[in-house]
Amino acid sequence: MSSLVATLRCVVMRDLTLAMRRRADVLATLFFFVIVVSLFPLGVGPEMATLRIIGPGVVWVAALLASMLALERMFAADYGDGTLEQMLITPQPLAVLVLGKALAHWLVSGLPLVLMAPLLGIQYGLPAQGLWILMLSLLLGTPVLSLVGAIGAALTLGVRGGGVLVSLLVLPLTIPVLIFGAGAVDASLSGLGAQAHLSLLGAFLLGALILAPWATSAALRISME
Amino acid sequence: MANTAVLDVSNLECVRGDRRLFAGISFSVKPGELLHVQGPNGSGKTSLLRMICGLVLPVQGDIFWGGESIRGLREDYFKEMTYLGHLSGIKEDLTALENLDILSRLAGGDATEDAVVAALGQMGLAGREDLPAKVLSQGQKRRVALARLVLCRTRLWILDEPFTALDVAAIAVVQALLSQHLHNGGMIILTTHQDLGVLSEVSPAGAVQRLQLNS
Numbered sequence: 233m234s235s236l237v238a239t240l241r242c243v244v245m246r247d248l249t250l251a252m253r254r255r256a257d258v259l260a261t262l263f264f265f266v267i268v269v270s271l272f273p274l275g276v277g278p279e280m281a282t283l284r285i286i287g288p289g290v291v292w293v294a295a296l297l298a299s300m301l302a303l304e305r306m307f308a309a310d311y312g313d314g315t316l317e318q319m320l321i322t323p324q325p326l327a328v329l330v331l332g333k334a335l336a337h338w339l340v341s342g343l344p345l346v347l348m349a350p351l352l353g354i355q356y357g358l359p360a361q362g363l364w365i366l367m368l369s370l371l372l373g374t375p376v377l378s379l380v381g382a383i384g385a386a387l388t389l390g391v392r393g394g395g396v397l398v399s400l401l402v403l404p405l406t407i408p409v410l411i412f413g414a415g416a417v418d419a420s421l422s423g424l425g426a427q428a429h430l431s432l433l434g435a436f437l438l439g440a441l442i443l444a445p446w447a448t449s450a451a452l453r454i455s456m457e
Numbered sequence: 458m459a460n461t462a463v464l465d466v467s468n469l470e471c472v473r474g475d476r477r478l479f480a481g482i483s484f485s486v487k488p489g490e491l492l493h494v495q496g497p498n499g500s501g502k503t504s505l506l507r508m509i510c511g512l513v514l515p516v517q518g519d520i521f522w523g524g525e526s527i528r529g530l531r532e533d534y535f536k537e538m539t540y541l542g543h544l545s546g547i548k549e550d551l552t553a554l555e556n557l558d559i560l561s562r563l564a565g566g567d568a569t570e571d572a573v574v575a576a577l578g579q580m581g582l583a584g585r586e587d588l589p590a591k592v593l594s595q596g597q598k599r600r601v602a603l604a605r606l607v608l609c610r611t612r613l614w615i616l617d618e619p620f621t622a623l624d625v626a627a628i629a630v631v632q633a634l635l636s637q638h639l640h641n642g643g644m645i646i647l648t649t650h651q652d653l654g655v656l657s658e659v660s661p662a663g664a665v666q667r668l669q670l671n672s
Contacts, residue, residue, distance in 0.1 A: 235565075242562050246551075253550040253589075314544025321510050322563045323536040329563075457513050 239324045243332030244339070250309075251340045257305060261341050262348070265298040269352045280357045287356030288366055288417035292410050295345045295370060296377065300402065302341035303381040304395045306333060307452070311389050320456055327445035330452070334375075334382045334444070342374035362417050365426045369416040372433035373409045379444035380405050386451035409436055462523055462537065462612050463487050464509070464644060469518035471504045478504055479670050482518070488612070488642040491635070491660050493649070496670030502648040503543065505670065506615050509646060510540045522613075536565060539611045543618055545602040549591035553577055553601045556590055561608045568608045576607035581627060596622045603627075606634050614638060616647040620655060628655065635659045 251258050272290045273283055310316035319329050349370050350363040358366065384402035388394035416429035463485060470480040478501030486492050494502050507513045509520055511527050511534065520527045527534045547556050554573060561568045568576070577586050580600040590598055599622045606614065614635075620628050628651075635645055636659045649655065656665055 239563065242559060246548075246555075246559050249555070250548065250550050312544075313548060314542055314546040315548055317512060317542055317544065318540070318546040318560060319563065320512060321535050321538070321540055323532045323565045324563060325532065 236325070236328050239328050240332045240335070243329050244336045247333055247336030248339065251336070257302075258340050258344075261298050261302045262344050264301055265294050265345055266348065266352065268294040268297065270355065273355050283356040284358060284421070287353060287358050288362070288414040290356070291349055291352060291366060292370075292373075292414040295342075295349075295374060296403070296406055296410060298345060299341055299374060299377040299381060300399045302337065303385045303398055303402065306337050306382060306385040307389055308385075308394070311455075316389075316452070317456060320452065326449040326452065330382060330386075330448045331441075331445045334378045334448070337382070338375045338378040342370075342378055345374060346370045358417070359421070362421050365420040365430075366417045368430060369413040369426070369433060372430060372437050373413040376409050376433075376436050376440045377406055379440040382448045383444055383451055386448045386455060389452070389455035409433065412436075462644075464613060464646075465521040465524075466509065467518055467521070469505070469508060469520070470516045471501050471508060471513070472516045473501070473504060480517070482668070482670075484666065484668055486613075486644045486646060486666070488644060489639050490664050490666060491639060491645045491647070491656065492666045492668060493647060493656055494668045494670065495648070500670040502670060503617055506540070506617050506646065506648065507542070510538065510615055511535070512540075537611050538613045538615065539564070539605065539609045540615045541602055541605070541617060541619060543621075545598050547590045547598050547601055550589060552587050552589055553582055553593065553597075554586040556601055557604055557608070560605055564605070564609060564611075566608055566610070572608060576604040577601070579607050580604040580630060596624060596627065599623060600627055603631055603634075606631075606638070612643050614643065614645045614647075616645065618648055618650070620649050620651045632659050639664065 269291055272286065276282060276286065307316060310319070320326060346367055349366050353363045353366050381402050384398040387401065388398045391397060412429045412432045416426040416433065419429055420426040465485040467483045469482040471478045482505065484492065494505060496502050504513060508515050522530055522534050522537065546560065554577065557577060558570070558573050561573065574586055577583065580603060582597060582600055585593065585597065590601065593601070603619065619631055623631065632655065638645060639660050
């Protein structure tokens with residue numbers, strides 16, 4: 233067990249170190265998120281009532297697209313220089329390595345979105361209560377995007393135009409997360425309480441944590457043949 | 458366990474695209490033996506090595522380690538094997554030290570930082586441990602990859618063109634490593650386009666098997 237934790241740590245630290253040495257890639261994703269979210273109030277107009285209705289949905293869709301942008305990089309670089317090949321033949325369970333990579337991916341491209349969301353939510357006139365729920369829903373939902381996205385990224389390894397393909401594969405799978413993520417904020421603002429939505433997001437997260445690493449491992453073995 | 462550590466390959470067939478690269482390949486490698494896979498470009502040498510690693514599934518035939526199919530053994534087999542492909546598995550953004558440390562830790566090794574530094578020193582990279590791999594030359598990157606062989610405790614080494622891009626001094630170091638490994642009862646399967654003198658120095662006892670693949 234401790235060796236599994238050590239392996240997980242090793243992979244996460246490795247990917248975080250790599251991300252820190254390629255900061256431009258990380259920042260590009262974050263700026264994309266900020267800009268997409270900020271464009272809507274400019275385009276739709278400063279009508280507070282309208283903005284408040286579309287706010288949660290816009291933030292969630294932007295988070296979804298930003299996480300798709302970063303997905304392509306999850307395995308492609310490792311595939312190109314042969315380190316992925318080496319990971320496939322280590323004595324460590326591949327699912328643990330994959331979980332580590334997905335976790336690092338979330339820390340780099342998901343967690344910053346969660347932290348920035350309240351700031352962007354202010355542009356939409358969301359009240360404090362709504363901002364908290366937005367953050368919480370993103371905190372539960374964005375790891376699901378990384379985990380499910382890993383399956384798509386693994387399946388499209390080495391395929392030409394993999395970036396577009398991975399979005400086509402993964403985006404439909406993330407629709408439930410989008411619905412309940414944005415729905416949580418709406419429900420809380422309309423006084424229904426976000427409990428049910430957040431519970432479902434938590435369930436998605438648990439399901440993805442258990443199933444996605446195995447599916448991704450299988451996909452990687454197929455792609456590496 | 459020591460006497461069961463034998464690699465048996467039986468009736469292997471490889472198809473790439475719609476072309477059959479080879480079929481009916483059978484051999485076995487015993488402790489202290491070296492197998493040199495020969496053949497022209499495109500004859501399936503790399504495919505064969507990747508099959509023996511478990512990266513590619515054979516269309517037909519099977520690979521056995523100590524009598525058990527490697528498909529069933531999986532991680533238990535990977536514990537005994539080190540593969541060095543023609544991609545070095547080196548991350549350009551990490552330093553030589555970080556690269557080697559991560560590779561050896563993922564391979565289940567518990568090498569200390571001193572051991573990793575010593576391994577790099579043995580490959581002639583002393584003083585370059587903290588340089589990012591992207592500033593190293595092709596040959597130096599290859600040396601970082603080969604330094605894994607110093608650290609690993611596996612019994613089966615599968616090496617795809619281990620001597621490419623190396624200078625004479627580095628080739629001598631690798632030869633010494635390989636010969637030491639055979640001496641300790643290890644097994645090696647490799648491909649190389651270097652002249653055969655390189656291998657006769659590795660294993661003068663004539664424990665070199667040859668396998669010829671035709672295109």
